[in-house]
Amino acid sequence: GIQVEQSPPDLILQEGANSTLRCNFSDSVNNLQWFHQNPWGQLINLFYIPSGTKQNGRLSATTVATERYSLLYISSSQTTDSGVYFCAGHGSGNTGKLIFGQGTTLQVKP
């Protein structure tokens, strides 16, 4: 079955709006990470968040590992927030492999 599932697949926001992106992950996935891929293809690590809550400026993330989900909050969105947001986690066992979700494509309009 699907191991990492993201929603929504697409999101359009007006500049200044807030949004929440969701990532559901299966029992065999842990050590959640959130990435932003900008329009030039660069993948930036936003958060390494196996559990709990972290904040970095206008972004924050919460992972509830016992309920197998993670949320990424974007507040006061800016046009530079546009791009694709991926969540990913390690598979079970001593694996280095990250399993990625299909991503949420965000467009922030001025």
Added chain:
Amino acid sequence: DTGVSQDPRHKITKRGQNVTFRCDPISEHNRLYWYRQTLGQGPEFLTYFQNEAQLEKSRLLSDRFSAERPKGSFSTLEIQRTEQGDSAMYLCASSSDRNYGYTFGSGTRLTVV
């Protein structure tokens, strides 16, 4: 520290040619990963090194693909007899044992014509 560096940024090659990409990870990172990404998809795992040892290899990595990390520092990914289906962005990432957060390079975009 300049982050993860990949070279070249772009490569156009004719079908059947061999290509080699290089990745220089963050110097303190002992783990190095190669991923491939096609348009509209998330990155797909190819292979993983811990120091110089190649610990994991995806079934996506056919016998035309080989990766090395000879001294536990930089890594190379070679594709022999390239095919049009190999056209993709090849991404390298690194991490450490103390923090599994990945740092990705800018990628090498391969186009096979």
